[in-house]
Amino acid sequence: MKRLKFNPVLYISTIFHNNIKKFSKRKSEVNNNEDELSLFWHIQELRKHCIYSIIWLAFFSSISFVFMNPIINFLEKPYNNSIKLYKNNLLTQNLSSISIFEVITVNFKICFLIGLSISLPFILRELWKFIVPALYENEKKIAQVFIVASVILFYTGIAFGFYLVIPYFFSNALTWSSQYAHVMITYENYFNSLIILIFIFGIVFEIPVILSLLGMAGLISSDLLKKNRKITFILCFIIGAILSPPEVLSLCLIALPMYFMTEISIYFIKKIEEKRMLIEISKS
Template sequence: MSQTPPPSGEMPFIEHLVELRDRLLKIILGVGIIVAILLPFSNNIYAYFAKPLISLLPMGTQMIAIDVASPFFTPMKLILVLAIFLAIPLILYHFWAFVTPGLYKHEQELIFPLLVSSTLLFYIGAVFAYYVVFPMIFSFMVSTTPDGVAMMTDIGRYLDFILTVFFAFGIAFQVPVITVVLVWLEVITPEHLTEKRAYIIVGAFIIGAILTPPDVISQTLLAVPMLVLFEIGLFISRLVLKKKRQRQEAEEMYDNDYHPLTTTEMDDALKKAEEEDKRLRGEK
């Protein structure tokens, strides 16, 4: 089966490296600008992310800083991670601009929507973790604190905890994208995924137990959305696979109807045409 060549010609390897360097510098510059904008508000931003826990702590208790430099470095770490998080659209734009010239048209039609949907799903996963998961987890932890024990969490460890949960939910919400890609690459079929649904359910809860804190609530809150997103991805993958097969059938029909002439066949055809022209003119 023939394939349409990529839309643009090949670039020398050095030019690829130069372009990659330029785009990486632009990404670093973009992240740096976001850091500079957020830096004056670092303490307020940290307070916002600490609110789900602080709002549930008993009156008179607060978070603490075990290390001497934690009050400075912990908000700075949050700002850097948040800047990268907010710069994801910029990062994906430069990634897309870099790889697009080497992609076929039908690959561009699939990859661009996947990049956009992957970004949105990552953001949705993080928002879901902040507004749904954190209140339930922290409420459970505060309510189970033994009498006589003051829950005073270190700000550095708290930040590590919430970043881990953010990352876990952001990755877990990529299930539809992963499902579509695997089906499009024909690594697996929608029918096979449907047959293995029971194993996928068990696997979702196992992943929830690995990626989240050791409690049933957070495990369930991660596993259930993953299963819902899996069903959405399964539905979309059927549509994508159907479209891919239709395109392949169209290309096969085109190949059967049209066979490009080789150089030899072209020369023979020209000779025959010249001979026929001479015959019609009465020339020998």
Template structure:
């Protein structure tokens, strides 16, 4: 007795769902293990993240907790985010392993360097934010307070603020990857993107204006790297464009 056609069609989908569940479970386990390993250092991690602001506060000043559970929840949430942050390479590897069987050979050769580059760029953006942007931001904020106003930042509000900046700069540093993929997929060409360079530069400074204090130095610290990273994407886009022409048809690997 032959197997019904619809059953043959459903089996691959079921297998994919089972594999997806397995990889998601592995990702969750890794995040939980990292979190448990870091939890005992949660207060130290928060102190490290708060250092760019604490170092600029007047002598005797300190951060405050305006909610009952904030002294526990703020370090707890930060530790969980740090665990996720550390696990990013493993998470992306699981995503890669899931989709890799359906990719062409040349796509695999290209996708892995893109994946590795995106991880490095994201971490670079976060490091740039902590060591370069935060000191400038907090120096501006702490010196801009009116006379008679003492700066006493809530720990939960501070955490929310810096996490947004971490992810904003991390994503901003992905510009070369985004530019490269636009060219690679044919959504844009090097010539088209190059012709829009003035608008890109203006857009970078607008983003810098929205994410940093209203001074030229801070805005430039975000806008100029974004523009340079865009140019990096254009350079690699030119190289890929020249290499794509003679590629033979391939079928996905089994």
């Protein structure tokens, strides 16, 4: 039987290799544990901020419920002002209800949506607290600008829709409908239409924020929007024609703000592109 010779170099290298394998295995286990802890921490933080957001929503919805009667009277003003123009028998003067629970369910829906609208800045603040640890300083400034701008534009859109567009919308819609039939507007139909129109304008006024984010992501450019101005203009009027009664003033009150928001977006995207170009030049 042949006797194996002892090789010290091979022995040391084997021990070193085995220790490296053990260390790598131990390090991967530690990293996995750290990843699990990090994921658990993020889930806990997200859960906490979601709970706070729900609390804010519940609080402002409850406040809206307490002041339900003044809120309903305020929201009925566009309808009440519109029916004053008509003194014929083709229009029901008061809102009607065809279900026992219609008024109750609509009132709760209104309180919830008002609570959601009022609590929006607080919900966004909770979102900000969750994402801010992962942002760099320059990203924090950009995110703050977008959050503040989105809140201001949303409320501006709601105010624009309620005070300028909706009175003309209901007046012209009633003018058109009452020529052909006895108009009986139900409680649910009126408030559903009112809520949809209000939130449409809230979203329309968010167009600069949405397009600016797409511009920052490189998905669109200011040149692309400039080249397609005519198509954008036509699309705005098509959407306005779908949402408005067949009357020119209502159509313009919906389509023109949409197009104006697009033009504002072009300006902001152009500024973003110029700043990005300056950063690239400074790096080079």
